[in-house]
Structures are given as structure tokens and as C-alpha cells.
Amino acid sequence: MSLTSTDIRSGSHLRIGLSWLLRNHIWVFLALTVAVFSLASPYFLTANNIGNILTQGAFIGILAIGMTMVMIDGEIDLSVGATLALASALAIGLQTHIGIWPAVFVGLLSGAALGFLNGTLVALSGMHSFIVTLGGLIGIRGLVFVYTGENALMVPDFSYTEIPEIYLGPISMTAIIFFGLAFFFQWILSSTRHGRETYAVGDNIEAAHDAGINVKRHKIINFTLCGTLAAVCGILLSMRLGTAEPNAGRIWELWTIIAVVLGGTRLQGGFGSMWMTIGGVLTLAVLRNGLRLLNTPNYVELMVMGAVLILALVLDKLLKRQEAT
Amino acid sequence: MSQAILKVEGITKTFPGVKALDNVSFDIRPGEVHALVGENGAGKSTLMKTLAGLHRCDGGEIFYQGAPLSLSGPLDARRKGILLIHQELSLSPELSVAENIYLGAWQTNRFGMLKKRELRRNATTALEALGCGFGPDVRLGTLSVAMQQMVEIARAEAFSANVVIFDEPTASLTDSEKDQLFQTIRGLKARGVGIVYISHKMDEIFDITDRITVLRDGQVQGTVDTADTDLNQITRMMIGRTLDAYFVKAKAEFGDEVLRVEGLSKRGLFSDASFSVRQGEVLGLYGLVGAGRSELVETVFGVRRADAGRLFWKGREIDWPTPRQSIDMGMALVPESRKEQGLVLMMGGRENTSLPHLRRFSDLTVMNRAREMAVYEKYRSALSIKTTGPDQAVSQLSGGNQQKFVLAKWLCAEPGLIILDEPTRGIDVGSKSAIHELIADLAEQGLAVIVISSEMPEVLGVSHRVLAMSEGSIVAEFKGDAMTEEHLIDSVSHAREPVAAE
Numbered sequence: 001m002s003l004t005s006t007d008i009r010s011g012s013h014l015r016i017g018l019s020w021l022l023r024n025h026i027w028v029f030l031a032l033t034v035a036v037f038s039l040a041s042p043y044f045l046t047a048n049n050i051g052n053i054l055t056q057g058a059f060i061g062i063l064a065i066g067m068t069m070v071m072i073d074g075e076i077d078l079s080v081g082a083t084l085a086l087a088s089a090l091a092i093g094l095q096t097h098i099g100i101w102p103a104v105f106v107g108l109l110s111g112a113a114l115g116f117l118n119g120t121l122v123a124l125s126g127m128h129s130f131i132v133t134l135g136g137l138i139g140i141r142g143l144v145f146v147y148t149g150e151n152a153l154m155v156p157d158f159s160y161t162e163i164p165e166i167y168l169g170p171i172s173m174t175a176i177i178f179f180g181l182a183f184f185f186q187w188i189l190s191s192t193r194h195g196r197e198t199y200a201v202g203d204n205i206e207a208a209h210d211a212g213i214n215v216k217r218h219k220i221i222n223f224t225l226c227g228t229l230a231a232v233c234g235i236l237l238s239m240r241l242g243t244a245e246p247n248a249g250r251i252w253e254l255w256t257i258i259a260v261v262l263g264g265t266r267l268q269g270g271f272g273s274m275w276m277t278i279g280g281v282l283t284l285a286v287l288r289n290g291l292r293l294l295n296t297p298n299y300v301e302l303m304v305m306g307a308v309l310i311l312a313l314v315l316d317k318l319l320k321r322q323e324a325t
Numbered sequence: 326m327s328q329a330i331l332k333v334e335g336i337t338k339t340f341p342g343v344k345a346l347d348n349v350s351f352d353i354r355p356g357e358v359h360a361l362v363g364e365n366g367a368g369k370s371t372l373m374k375t376l377a378g379l380h381r382c383d384g385g386e387i388f389y390q391g392a393p394l395s396l397s398g399p400l401d402a403r404r405k406g407i408l409l410i411h412q413e414l415s416l417s418p419e420l421s422v423a424e425n426i427y428l429g430a431w432q433t434n435r436f437g438m439l440k441k442r443e444l445r446r447n448a449t450t451a452l453e454a455l456g457c458g459f460g461p462d463v464r465l466g467t468l469s470v471a472m473q474q475m476v477e478i479a480r481a482e483a484f485s486a487n488v489v490i491f492d493e494p495t496a497s498l499t500d501s502e503k504d505q506l507f508q509t510i511r512g513l514k515a516r517g518v519g520i521v522y523i524s525h526k527m528d529e530i531f532d533i534t535d536r537i538t539v540l541r542d543g544q545v546q547g548t549v550d551t552a553d554t555d556l557n558q559i560t561r562m563m564i565g566r567t568l569d570a571y572f573v574k575a576k577a578e579f580g581d582e583v584l585r586v587e588g589l590s591k592r593g594l595f596s597d598a599s600f601s602v603r604q605g606e607v608l609g610l611y612g613l614v615g616a617g618r619s620e621l622v623e624t625v626f627g628v629r630r631a632d633a634g635r636l637f638w639k640g641r642e643i644d645w646p647t648p649r650q651s652i653d654m655g656m657a658l659v660p661e662s663r664k665e666q667g668l669v670l671m672m673g674g675r676e677n678t679s680l681p682h683l684r685r686f687s688d689l690t691v692m693n694r695a696r697e698m699a700v701y702e703k704y705r706s707a708l709s710i711k712t713t714g715p716d717q718a719v720s721q722l723s724g725g726n727q728q729k730f731v732l733a734k735w736l737c738a739e740p741g742l743i744i745l746d747e748p749t750r751g752i753d754v755g756s757k758s759a760i761h762e763l764i765a766d767l768a769e770q771g772l773a774v775i776v777i778s779s780e781m782p783e784v785l786g787v788s789h790r791v792l793a794m795s796e797g798s799i800v801a802e803f804k805g806d807a808m809t810e811e812h813l814i815d816s817v818s819h820a821r822e823p824v825a826a827e
Contacts, residue, residue: 191691191692192687192690192691192692193683193684193687193690193691193692194690195692196676196679196680196683196692197683199669199671199672199676200669200672200676200680203669203670203671203672204668204669204670207667207668207669207680208669208680209648210628210648210658210660210667210681211652211680211681211734212648212649212652212653212681213680213683214649270669270671271671
């Protein structure tokens, strides 16, 4: 950080840009992966494939937006995968009873309610969110199995799957929703009271409390946002697939956390941004897509992703150390 | 005069933007206690960390027992006989005393197993040499801070240290514990150990040390024999001026009563506390650490709920407020531990200043940067806070500047009452007097001020009236000519004696 301050004094734009890159190093990483895959596969850098990457990345991306809010707060939400499965099951399962849009609305509401429940439990019980939402992860998944009767639910009318089939060039509606939400939440973080409170609570909860911030209410709001975004993701997924599988979104919470952490948002809270998260999400999507284009076996893909995550974190640590001296 | 055991010659250490040590030379003789004094940021910590192997210097040389010294790390320093005793003890509460003494330097047998019996025997010897009243098997976490400190000092025995560096060792000790520590230090000294003693507390330095080296801005201002100097000379060397202009008291012009507390009690913390404070008045609250001072004001502020008592704000009885309500009412509490309670360290000064008043600096919910910036700038210049910019993380600022931001943050609410809990702890002399001036200023502008301090000269110097607190009760009140150190000590120690006799 002291690097930044001396830079400002010396007034060099180049070095200010460099220090921005040091803090948002994920974009360098992203550029690097894009370059590698472009050279490795002729199919990679095509408008069509880029569109695919953005759409595939958007699902984890929407989850990652909520996760970023919760993580800057110094908390974590492991239940997003299960929540998205429930929202998707409700949005499809209820269509025959109450119609398409009411069903979608109920799906959204279920996500908000579960997020609210997570937040309330964390804020009021004083238990760590890791434990609370781990319970949520298992419990909500159980609920999904009960509701679906362990079967995949099918949409009664396939016009439902055409709703998100709107494209802006190669960019899908889903991707646009992701970017829209990401920009909106970045604005919340940087320009609103709630955003400011998020950083304060995550960095120094005592100071935030003494400054008169209602820490409990604040955390409940962010968990509710996170749950709602998980439901948004689940509904978009149900529209894309036309079915709601009880196993949908399994271990997606892990991919989400990986994307956020890869971006540079810190697990211990107080630091991060949506710019970082967008970078993390895109890097993850590019890696998955690129490895598949190269016909990499699934298990090798997992190994590469694991290695990349560790590498990114090591890089983060090194940069931080350099900033500190 | 005996040969120096450790000799530092012209060492230099540069951090980006700061020259922390600039051509520093000094030496430590066996059997002497050598004080290292200076304002915060003068380079004391850097110097001792360099001696203890935590930093490597950029230039200059260190000679140890006549030979050039190079250290690979703190453990290496300890093995060679140089021991640093940190202000915040570096021990592991879950391990036993014996394991802590040898922390990181455990002897193992050829299978990598701990040599427990040997460890225990050596630890016992070390503890007995110091006359500690506890054995090597006690879990460290169950000991008091003073006892834990003894465990650190036992390392000096265990590693047969030749040089022991104490960093603010009395910061969290009671008076009797301090006497014990001094005895231990004298014992080490008698055995020919060279001791470096770092402290802000001048009375201790004149009590225990033989020579004093003063640092300012990374340079040695001089080394003097303690017997040949006085407080004024040392202070002059530290800050370049004398102590006379040290305390400023606000004019005694009081207005209406702002806060009155009656019979406030909280079990286990304090009982039956009553006091009031008026506009323009500075009320001092004196007591030793653990007397319940912080807990009392925190309760008034609404951090915790009291069991009993009544609260009057500007003459009207009110319900127990939450911190938010207290702030809205016009009360401000500047807590003792800046890092834990006061500041969000990753944020800059601007964001910290506005944190309790986000509502004021936002339209609907969107932050208004221009308004925020204007207020930040107003208080930054009013308190002459040094930063490189509004967004420089406050973690990078000196203790004095951090404390000023804590003040700025509360002042910008334009409160009617401001409570300052140990406002000058751990900050340098220059910033200290700036804060004392500020307290006087605030009172003259009509604020009611409550100052908590365990430094007697400070609490007497800035207050119009002083309450003495001990064991959770307000035991005496002094004003005017009755405000003397003797009276304060008297009131506090009398109340303590019956308890100590139990």
C-alpha cells in the first residue's frame, strides 16, 4: 500500500496504473489465459465461443456477486448452490399450478427467504456463517429432494426456455443480466451507504458497531441479497435447461468461492470489489472453456483449476508482501 | 569501565519513503540498564528489531562480544544470547510454561520427538532462578499478564542471554507487579546481563536505568548518564523543546449540565457510580487499569446495558440508549484501543471520518463525495493530520495521526459531550500536547469533555475536576487545589488495600 502513496507523490501515471494492476492482478491473469488459449486453439477466439464463455460464466458470476458482498462482510455463504436448486425447482414445479411468472416470483422469494434465514441465524446466534450455511447447504438440498421427489422436473410449456433467448450480437441475455447486476452492485459498494458499511463491518466490526452501524441488520441484508441472487441464477438456469434437477448447482458454491477469491477479494473481509470478482469469474470461465476446447479429460481439468487457484493465491500473497515493504 | 557487549556502529535502515534509522551508533555494557527513548516513529522499534534479528539493516555494523554479528532471524538471535521481550507477549496460551520458554527451540531426540523430561528440567531451573511462584507444567493461558512476562524473561535464563531488550514492559502491569519486574531486572543486571529498556514512562527510566540514549527521527541525539541528567534535558532532546508548555487547561467557564448519571451499576464491573458533567467542563476519570473506568463510560454510551441506575441528558431523564441513539443525541466516545474499536484500518482517512455519519453524507442512500471531502478536509487541517491523501489507508499512519482521525470522526458530529478514553496512550510527545490543546479548545467551545487516563500528570493537567475510581467504585472527587498526585494515589490505594488483604 505504501507503494501507492509514494507513487501518488511522484505523480507518475504509469506507476499509478501499475499499482492498480497490482491490486487487480486477476486481469493480468485473465489476459494471460486468453493469450495462451488463443494460441492453443483456433476455435477459442471466435465471437461465438466468447459468447459461450460469457453465458457459461454468468451463472457462477451471478452467485459470485452475492458471495462477494457476503465475503467483504467477512462472512461466507455455502448454501448458494442448494438455494439455486430450490428456486429452480419451485419456478418450474409451480408453473402448472399458478402460472409461469408467479412461479418465478415464488422461486425468487424462496431465495430471499433462505438468505434472510441464513443472515438472521448468523447475526443473532453469533455462530460462524461457515457452520450456519453448511447446515443450509445440506438442509436445503434435502428440501429440494423432498419437493422434487428425487426426479427432474420438466417445464410444461417449452416457450419458457425461450425467454432468455435474446442476444445482443453473440452476448446472451443471461450474460447481460450478469454484467448488469455486477455493475449495479459495484456501484452499491463504491457509492452508497450500504457499500461503505460493508467494508467497515468486514474490516473492523467493533469500529463499525461503535460508529452506530446496525451490524446485525447489515449482515442480514447482505445474506438476503446473496440468497436472492442465488435464486436469480437458479431461475435463469431453469430457463436455459427447461428442467429442474434436484442435483442442480451441486458444488457450485465452491466454484463461486474460487471465482471470488481468485479475483482477489479477501476471505477475512474488508477488501474486494466487483471488478475483481468479474475478473475472477471470467478467468474461471475461460479456463474451463479453453480446457474443454483442447479436449482435456475432466479430471485433468479439475487438477489444472486447483493448481491455478493455489497459484493465484500465492501471487496475491507475494504482491501483498511487496506492497507492505 | 567494562568493554561493551553489544556495539552498534552507524547502522541505517530504510523503508520506502522513510529513513527509519540513520547512522545510529550506541553500545550496551554488561551489567547496565540502557534506556532507549524517543517519540513514536523515532526508530526505537526498528532499532531493537534489528538487534533481535527481525530486520536486517541496510548499512553499518553490529558487533557482539567483539565480533561482527549477523543474524538469520529471531531464533538465531535468541540462541546467540540476544533476547527481545515484546510489549505484546509472543507466547502461545495453549502450551505449557516449559514449552513456551523453549518455543521454537525445542530439543528433540533422533526420532523428532520432544525431549520432554529435559525440557521440563531446564525450564524448572530457569523459573527457580527468577523466583517464579509457578511450575513448568502450568498452561500459559491460565497465568496473569505479569506471570506470562516472567515466562518470557525465563527465556533469558534458559538461553543464558547476554543482552535482554525490554519493550514497554510495564504497559499492562500493576504497581506491585512493576516492582517485581524491576527486581528481576536488577537481578539480571547483577549477573552481568546487558539490558536495553524501552519505555515512554520517564519515572521508570529514571528509576531503573544507568544510561539513556535518545533517538529522534532515526538519529541518535545523544547518550547521557541517567545520574547526570533530568527530565527536562531528556524531553528537550526528544522533541527539541521543554516540558513547560505541556499541559493546557481550558478556562473554567461552565454552562448547563449535559450529562448526569445516578447510581449506575453493572455486576462484576462497577457499582453505584454517580457523576455529572457540564458544558465547558473537563472531567477527569482516574484509575488503574481494571478499575472499571472504560466499562463505566461504555455503559453510559450504550455499548452494554447496566443493571441499575438512571441517566439524564441535558436535564431530562432518558432510557438506556443504543450507541446509535447516543451518537444521534450528541454523545461521542473515543475508545481506548484505536485498532480494535476506533478505526477501520484498510480504509482511508476520508472514509473513517465519515463512518459514523454516513446518513449525513448521503442523499437517500448514495454517498455524496464532495460533501464528505469538504468535511474531511476541514478536520484534517484543523487537527493538522499528516497523510499523503484522503485515501491513504490509516494503517500506514503513525499512532498520533491515527488518534487524530479517531477524534476527527467524532468531532464532525459536533457532539455536546465527548468522552476520551486514554486519548494519548502510545502516541508521541508532540502529538500528545496537540491533543491536550485540542481538549482545552473543545471545552472552551462549550463541549462537555470526560477524559479517562491512568497518567496522573495528564489527568490533573487537563481536567477541571477529577474522579478517582478503584475496584469499580468512584472513591473520591477532587477539584481546585485538592487536585494533587498525592491525593489521587492516596484515594486509589486506600480503597485497594482491604481487597489486596483478602
